[in-house]
Structures are given as C-alpha cells and as structure tokens.
Amino acid sequence: MTARPNDALAEVRRLRHQRPRRHHLMRSFRLQVMLLVGVLLAAMLLAQGAYLNHRKAEIISDQMGQRALAVAQSVAAIPELVAAFDEPDPSVTIQPIAERIRRDTGARYVVVGNAEGIRYSHPLPDRIGLPMVGGDNDRALIGGESYVSEAEGSLGEAMRGKTPVFDAEGNIIGIISVGFMLDRVALDVGGHTSLGWWLVAAMIALGFAGAYGLSHHLKRVILGLEPHEIARLAMEKEAILQSIHEGILAVNREGEITLVNQQARRFLGLPEAREVLGRPIQELVPNSRLLEVLERGERQFDQQMWLGDHPVVVNRVPVRHAGEIEGAVATFRSRREIVELSDALTAASRDVDMLRAQAHEFSNKLYTLSGLLQLDRIQEALALIHQESERAQAQMSFLMGHVADPVISGTLLGKLTRAREIGVVLEIDDQSSFSLPMTAAGQEVLMTVLGNLIDNACDAARQGAGPDGDGDRGELPRVRLFFTDLGEQLLIEVEDNGPGVPSAQVARIFEEGYSTKPGRHRGIGLALVARLCAEHGGAITLEESELGGACFTVVLDRSLCRDPATA
Structure with missing residues (x-):
C-alpha cells in the first residue's frame, strides 16, 4: 500500500505533538537560530557603527582643528594687530582685539605672542607677559608653518591652530594660537555620534525581533522538528x-x-x-x-x-x-512475482483438485465393489476391477509412450481424472506426442497453458451440455486434446463441444480481466496464456471447433524442449 504524501505530513505532525517536549534551551532549534542570527547581525551593526562613528569623530575633530587654524590665520592678517607689534606696549592694542575674536568664535582662548613666545594676549590678563607653554611653537616661529596641534597649555589640553605673524618685509614677528579644549571637542563629538549609536541599538533590537520571526517560521516549515x-x-x-x-x-x-x-x-x-x-x-x-x-x-x-x-x-x-x-x-x-505466486497457488490447487477427484472416484468404485461383494456377485466385481485397471493402465501406457516429460504426464493424468470426476469426456488424440523432455521453463509454461486451456474447455463443454449432462444436442460434454513437437514448433490444440465464443467477443477474449463467464476474478487464464506465448516466440488463435464449440490453437518455440543430445 502506498501512503499519500499529505497523510505522511499529518502523521509527522501528530508524532511531533505526542513526543515529550525538550526543555533544554541549548538544544532548541528556535533559540539557536534566533541567537545565531541576532548575534551575527548585532556584531555586524556594532562593527559598522563603531567604524562610522570613529570616522565621524575624526571628521569633527579635524573640522575643529581647521576652524581653530582658520581663526588664527584671520587674526594674523589683521593690520591693526600687526602694527601693534611696533608699539611700546603691544598688549594694550592686541588684548581687546583677541578677546573680541575669542568671544565671537567660541574659542577657549586666542593667544598672541611675540617672536620669543611672550604673550601679548590671554583670556586671563594676569598671564599676559608670560611665556607661552606647550612646546609646539617652533614650527610656526622657526619654519613659518601654519598647522594644527594637540598640546597641554596653561588652561589644559587643547586642540590648537597656530600660524606665524609676518611684518611688511615678510619677517616672522610673532605667533597666533587659537585653542579649543579637548573636553569640549569630545562633548561635540559625543553629541554628534550619540544619534548613530541609538540607531545601531534600534537596528539590533529590530534584528533580534526579525531573528525570532525567522526562527519561528523555520520551525513551522520543518514541522516543529529539531535538527537531530x-x-x-x-x-x-x-x-x-x-x-x-x-x-x-x-x-x-x-x-x-x-x-x-x-x-x-x-x-x-x-x-x-x-x-x-x-x-x-x-x-x-x-x-x-x-x-x-x-x-x-x-x-x-x-x-x-x-x-x-x-x-x-x-x-x-x-x-x-x-x-x-x-x-x-x-x-x-x-x-512476475505476482504471476509466479499465482502459478504456485494454481499448481497447488490443481494437485488438491486431482487428489479430491481421485478420492471421490475411487470412493464411488469402492462402494460399488462393496455392494457387489455383499450381493455375492463376485464375477461382476472382478470384471469391474479388471475394467478399471485396464482403463487406468491404458491411460498410463499412452502417456508413458507419447509424453517423454514426467511432469507433463502427471499434469495430463490429473486433468483426465478431474474431467472424469466432473462428467466431461476428455479425449487425447492418438497422434499426440511430446517426444522430448521439457526444460524447467518449458514445464512451467506447458503446465500453465495446458491447465488453463483444458479447464476452460471443460467449463465450456459443461455449459453447453446443461444441467442434465447431455444438453439440447443429446451429447455428453466432450473435450479433445492434441499436441505434438514433431515440427519446428510445439503445437497444442484444445477443442470442446460447448457454445463457443460469440463473434463480437473474439477480439477481446485474450484481454486481461475480460471473460464470458460471470463472477469476479475472471479473465486471467487466457490472458496469461497469450502473454506466455508472446514471451516464448509463439501465439494463440481461436477458431470454430469440429465438435461445435471453440478450438484454441497454441504455438510455442521448440526451445522449451531439452536438447536431444542432453535429453
């Protein structure tokens, strides 16, 4: 029996619900998928967020440094401030200018120093006149460069933009230092990158939610089963x-x-x-x-x-x-296996029928002999015994002399006994002969062919004879059998005096499942015979019998016989 696919899926689901659930979380497929996908996604988002925020912090820090340098360069280009370097007290002019610019730009300090690094301005006035600290003035005072540096000054660590101050002849006469405190830079960077981290956190939460949905979907797709x-x-x-x-x-x-x-x-x-x-x-x-x-x-x-x-x-x-x-x-x-099993059952049934027929027949004869002996009719009893013995001996002698294969002889003897039991006259033509024994395959084929054809002929003869045994034509049911292997092929003819096969049914008589007889499990024998004939280089034909019924002629390849030399 073949199970339907949908039924199989339902059975798997049923067994899943009947199975005791596992509570060990580490073996749960849903949890494993959710953690694997969620952690992988979180790691990717964190790595990407860290890289992007780091780049963002670098850009903001660089912009702050460039801003400080731009302010410093702007201050160094103020003519009043440059001219103040020639005054007796430059800080009087420079301090107000530097403080105004510091307040306008938001810088922590704008310090102006001379060529020796002495301050002319400072957010804390008491530090005016003191040397600038940090040790990062040489590139501007000696090399004449404008640059951004990070150093610790008098007010703490700062990001500083430094540029030299030139006089009209191009000589370096001072330095401008504009600073933004690093803690202020860090606050600005944190303010700009916090939104990015919040977005990363939201994406991680969304990723875990999606991982949970994916694990739930996969669990449903695989019918709730675990990987193992x-x-x-x-x-x-x-x-x-x-x-x-x-x-x-x-x-x-x-x-x-x-x-x-x-x-x-x-x-x-x-x-x-x-x-x-x-x-x-x-x-x-x-x-x-x-x-x-x-x-x-x-x-x-x-x-x-x-x-x-x-x-x-x-x-x-x-x-x-x-x-x-x-x-x-x-x-x-x-x-083929079904056919072989059917053949084995047919052979067993044939043997049982033969034994049953022989037992019934000899039981009747024994009763007759018993009656004759009780009537003291000894001569008649002896005559009956001799008559039966001669008939049986005649059949045995004919089969032994005309059929070389003992299996085929046994089959024919059983059919003769069976026909006699059911009231059918089974005649074997005197010219019939199988002069060579059969191969194992030949025995199987001939047993099947002879058994089916003789059984069908007996049934047809009895059907034509009617319930009284002699029918409308006043004849007993008769079946005639002829077989020979003298030519290039094996030839078998089985004819009866039954009603024959209607012309409308001749074309379908060899189809499997089709039968002229009522009832179930019919239409197998002739189809099987036709198939065996086709497999062994022969054929089966149907024509009208000389006895008035049907005549089936079977031709089989002679290869079913043993080689004469080995036989």
Missing part, C-alpha cells in the same frame, strides 16, 4: 526506501528525478543514484506517465505496464503543498 530529529528521520527514510521491495521514483514539478531507490534502479537498469538525480524523467523512463500526473493531478492506482523488460503494477500520486502540485511519486512492484 530531522537527521534521524532522513536516515530512517533512506534506510526504508532502500530496503522495501517496491521500486520508488519521484520527480519535482519540472519533471526532474528527485528520488530513486535501489529496487527502482534494478528494475529500470539505471546507474548510481548520483548520476540519475536531477535528470529529466522523460530521458530515462519515457513511459513512466508521471508527467501526466503533474499536469492533471489525478491519482492512478494498480496500473499495469512494462518498465524495460519487467511487467509491473504501478501506483502514481501527485505531491501537493498548499493546494499546488509540487511533484509526483510512482511506486511499482514486479508483476
């Missing part, structure tokens, strides 16, 4: 598929092979699975009819067909998900 459970199910499924006796072939919606077990490969003569998977089904098994199932979505059960040289019985079902056809699966089993 999926691995175990996959191994169990593979072991089952490879060990069952039926061949299994599955395709996806594009008609490409997605699954094939070793039994299917044996039936179809396919290479290893890795060479088959992914290839179009029409390329390897053109008559699989799985594409019809994909197109129509119809289930097909117990369909008979040939795969390679194997007669098989096939079931085909579509695989559906959410109402859509995702693929199709075909399962098939060898019909």
